Amino acid sequence: MYNESEVLKTLQKIAGEMERIANALEKNGNTNMQIPQVAPLLNSFTSNEVEDNSLERVFFEMVTNIYTDEERIKVARNLKKKAATRIATELGNQISAFFNGNLDNLHARPVDRGYIALSKNEIDIALFRFQTDLGFTRGDRWEEAIVHAVETADTLGIADTNVFFLVGTIKNSLENAHIKRLLRTNDVPDNSTLITNAYRPLLEEYLQAYVESISALPNPAEQIYFLTAGEHPNDIGIETVANNTPYPKNINWLKPSVSELINVLQTL
Structure with missing residues (x-):
């Protein structure tokens, strides 16, 4: 093929x-x-091919395939929930392979606790973490997770300027009180409404303010990236297995995203 x-x-x-x-x-x-x-x-x-084969879509479908495969295992074995450890291992392996296929200046490999180290001439120079969603680290708690990443990078001899994050989806990533406080307004819809296209400008305003509020990174706007708003790989995997539905085609990607991240990593 x-x-x-x-x-x-x-x-x-x-x-x-x-x-x-x-x-x-x-x-x-x-x-x-x-x-x-x-x-x-x-x-x-x-x-159409350019859109269908964008780095954003390739990355998103790669992640979604991992959740879909795990959903099939869960259903086949009649398990109560997916194996988080197996998902994390697959994410580390496949994201590393994705980087290695799209970066000609760095080599990626999984390291402990969901991090991926990127090296040049066998010297680690960058640390990356993918989060499908922010989950329990949403709101102010994300700063703590980012501090942990910076500390982890330091143990590898990596500068805080070269610590990068990519959040796969904003769904399950929002804390309404945090949004209102950061935007200094109570005129904010519930989270499920905010991630719809009708409220995209407000969501983007919040994400920009959110990134700018991160003090643990020296250049957060160039180190933090978001992929999608309402689409969630786990939800798509469940729907695919249950009803054999195709992956959604009309995804509105959040910017900056995978392409911009690759461009930045290419300069290291």
């Missing part, structure tokens, strides 16, 4: 080469040859 992301990259290279040839021919006076405008054709052919 073809990797659509690799196919897209190949098509883009072909487009670039064809247009380079076209420019060279035109420069040398060979204007009788009709050369198609490749870039518009490529854009129209790949408009």
Whole structure:
């Protein structure tokens, strides 16, 4: 089966080469040859593929697959709940593989308690933690979790400037009293309403204020990333197993997100 992301990259290279040839021919006076405008054709052919194969979607579906597989195990074995340890192990392994497939300057590996270390020339230079949602660390308690990450990084000789977080979903991540206090208003809907598209500007305002309030990181706006608002990998996994429903296609990604994180890591 073809990797659509690799196919897209190949098509883009072909487009670039064809247009380079076209420019060279035109420069040398060979204007009788009709050369198609490749870039518009490529854009129209790949408009959906670009979205479907964005790093955001690839990452989100990777995480969702882990929860879906664990849901299948739970149902098959008639268990009361998913195995959190197995999920954490799979997340560490697959996120490390994701980084290693998209970073050419760093090597990622899982380390203790859900962290992933990124090294260059076998020296650890960055620490990353993915949280599916903030769960019991929501509100002011997230600062404590971030302090723990900074302390963990220090034991590995990693600077606090190179500690990064990605939150998979804002669902199950909000504390209404914290939102009202941070935004200095009581005019805030309940959490389930706030994560809908109708309230996206207010949610983004809160997330920006939330990130700016984190004092444990020197540049929190460049170190903390959010992936989605209302979609939750665990919920999708349950629905997929129970009703064989496809993954949602129209996900509104929160920015900055996976692409921006990869860009930052590429500069280390």
